[in-house]
Amino acid sequence: MDILSLTAVELAKAIREGKTTSVEATQAVLDKIAASEDTYHCYVTVEREKALQQAAEVQKKIEAGELTGPLAGVPFAIKDNMCTEGTLTTCSSKILENFIPTFSAEAVLNLEKAGVVILGKTNMDEFAMGSTTETSYYGVTKNPRNPEHVPGGSSGGSAAAVAAQECFAALGSDTGGSIRQPASYCGVVGMKPTYGTVSRYGLIAYGSSLDQIGPLTKDVTDCATVLEAITSHDPKDSTSMKREDTDFTSALVADVKGMKIGIPRDYFGEGLDPEVRDAVLAAAEVLKAQGAEVEEFDLSLVDYAIPTYYTIAAAEASSNLERFDGVKYGYRAQDAEDLHTMYKRSRSQGFGPEVKRRIMLGSFVLSSGYYDAYYLKALRVKALIKKAFDEAFAKYDVILGPVAPTTAPKLGSSLADPIKMYLGDIYTISINLAGLPGISVPCGTDSKGLPIGMQLIGDCFKEKTLIRAAYTYEQRR
Amino acid sequence: MANVISDETIEYVGILAKLELSEEEKEAAKKDMGRMLDYIDKLSELDTTGVEPMSHVFPVQNVFREDVVTNGDESEQTLANAPGEKDNMFVVPKTFD
Numbered sequence: 001m002d003i004l005s006l007t008a009v010e011l012a013k014a015i016r017e018g019k020t021t022s023v024e025a026t027q028a029v030l031d032k033i034a035a036s037e038d039t040y041h042c043y044v045t046v047e048r049e050k051a052l053q054q055a056a057e058v059q060k061k062i063e064a065g066e067l068t069g070p071l072a073g074v075p076f077a078i079k080d081n082m083c084t085e086g087t088l089t090t091c092s093s094k095i096l097e098n099f100i101p102t103f104s105a106e107a108v109l110n111l112e113k114a115g116v117v118i119l120g121k122t123n124m125d126e127f128a129m130g131s132t133t134e135t136s137y138y139g140v141t142k143n144p145r146n147p148e149h150v151p152g153g154s155s156g157g158s159a160a161a162v163a164a165q166e167c168f169a170a171l172g173s174d175t176g177g178s179i180r181q182p183a184s185y186c187g188v189v190g191m192k193p194t195y196g197t198v199s200r201y202g203l204i205a206y207g208s209s210l211d212q213i214g215p216l217t218k219d220v221t222d223c224a225t226v227l228e229a230i231t232s233h234d235p236k237d238s239t240s241m242k243r244e245d246t247d248f249t250s251a252l253v254a255d256v257k258g259m260k261i262g263i264p265r266d267y268f269g270e271g272l273d274p275e276v277r278d279a280v281l282a283a284a285e286v287l288k289a290q291g292a293e294v295e296e297f298d299l300s301l302v303d304y305a306i307p308t309y310y311t312i313a314a315a316e317a318s319s320n321l322e323r324f325d326g327v328k329y330g331y332r333a334q335d336a337e338d339l340h341t342m343y344k345r346s347r348s349q350g351f352g353p354e355v356k357r358r359i360m361l362g363s364f365v366l367s368s369g370y371y372d373a374y375y376l377k378a379l380r381v382k383a384l385i386k387k388a389f390d391e392a393f394a395k396y397d398v399i400l401g402p403v404a405p406t407t408a409p410k411l412g413s414s415l416a417d418p419i420k421m422y423l424g425d426i427y428t429i430s431i432n433l434a435g436l437p438g439i440s441v442p443c444g445t446d447s448k449g450l451p452i453g454m455q456l457i458g459d460c461f462k463e464k465t466l467i468r469a470a471y472t473y474e475q476r477r
Numbered sequence: 478m479a480n481v482i483s484d485e486t487i488e489y490v491g492i493l494a495k496l497e498l499s500e501e502e503k504e505a506a507k508k509d510m511g512r513m514l515d516y517i518d519k520l521s522e523l524d525t526t527g528v529e530p531m532s533h534v535f536p537v538q539n540v541f542r543e544d545v546v547t548n549g550d551e552s553e554q555t556l557a558n559a560p561g562e563k564d565n566m567f568v569v570p571k572t573f574d
Contacts, residue, residue: 195534195535
């Protein structure tokens with residue numbers, strides 16, 4: 001049995017049946033990490049000893065019948081913006097180079113309750129600001145499908161770790177596409193749930209009204225299973241929703257008969273790579289052949305999503321990142337004689353260029369005299385975007401389109417022109433603004449062999465519809 | 478570029494953002510911010526008269542819970558992360574004369 005090629009759910013089953021153990025699987029994946037990390041650099045921190053110890057404890061509980069869940073014993077990777085008690089958590093920033101959290105994020109605790117083993121923390125764009133994982137202070141991650149290309153971002157390390165078999169599944173976070181886009185670039189499945197589904201407690205905040213934790217996995221079954229495990233109502237997150245229909249694995253049914261799928265014409269216009277377009281439309285044909293009703297429609301307002309997003313996200317980031325001041329944790333500049341200079345120097349030396357760019361923009365759009373013209377204007381446009389989706393979901397169960405306009409760009413080709421890089425988020429970003437769930441499913445490769453992702457978007461709380469459509473496609477393609 | 482960011486504006490935003498930028502960074506920030514604002518100005522094409530600003534997609538109002546301590550004393554672990562610590566307190570550079 002080639003352990004590493006198993007999905008998370010398959011591995012847990014093999015462990016339950018005594019065909020392998022959690023320790024054996026953890027050792028195998030640690031060996032794989034040792035062999036390929038020099039090439040891909042998916043992780044900021046790998047906790048070898050802790051992982052093996054955790055695996056041994058989990059294995060005992062599985063054998064004693066105390067852990068019987070569908071993920072028990074499976075080694076996972078966690079994006080480095082989620083707090084993990086006792087394990088370095090950097091957000092891929094110098095300013096958190098030495099931060100050891102005293103608590104774990106609720107989503108991580110939920111995984112641990114399900115009996116998973118935590119291998120370590122994955123690389124990301126600094127504070128999740130970026131689309132390539134190249135803004136990390138700890139070096140770039142490379143795409144396991146072709147190491148000359150980026151893995152996407154900001155959850156690039158998590159997507160790459162799944163693709164490189166350096167873990168069996170991973171958690172990422174998605175503020176404007178940061179789970180779905182790297183999943184698409186690396187050829188894995190990634191889902192951003194409805195806002196409020198997974199607790200943000202312990203997730204280091206970027207844009208709080210947009211941030212959501214979700215799974216990156218090898219297939220749709222793993223995705224539904226992980227989502228089911230991490231979903232919870234958490235009083236520690238005031239935006240956490242109390243949901244009833246969280247048995248997501250019950251939607252793993254290959255049947256889309258009568259499902260109404262809308263294809264927004266605005267998602268297939270200028271700027272979309274023809275190879276991506278063809279692969280995504282071919283995927284729509286597969287669902288149509290299974291009985292889905294597919295038609296084109298006009299979503300509208302697509303061009304306004306990116307300026308709206310960058311205004312809101314930068315504003316929230318400038319506020320959220322005020323806490324990094326060199327007082328209670330993280331990096332402190334050593335040469336400052338007074339408190340105010342210490343704040344400024346610690347932040348200036350601790351943050352990278354993209355983070356500073358967004359803090360500056362955010363501070364500006366929130367400043368007196370500009371607040372109405374920029375920040376409130378963006379919040380009004382956000383209301384219009386949400387309305388456009390409400391109208392679409394009155395007609396359709398699912399919206400289908402590409403995840404990104406192209407496949408993974410080459411390393412080093414993106415950061416020079418920020419606005420051009422931001423345009424790459426055009427199909428993912430409005431989903432965060434409207435709080436909707438979205439899933440990225442592999443749907444082929446381009447002529448260079450780079451993966452292409454199809455995005456399925458659902459109405460709020462309709463993850464099960466997305467899972468059913470994604471699962472049907474995966475089974476029938 | 479329609480939005481020209483002045484030295485004064487960058488200076489002021491730097492104070493709000495608590496960032497100390499080098500001359501080179503200031504020049505870059507002026508250009509960056511000007512370009513981003515030009516781009517964001519696209520939103521003014523839309524008539525949003527009568528549209529309420531939407532800060533939250535769901536109608537969630539204030540969420541209250543009792544202010545009850547549930548964790549134990551973690552001051553030692555918390556202070557272990559501090560860049561400066563003395564007698565169970567955070568140490569910072571002098572704040573006033």
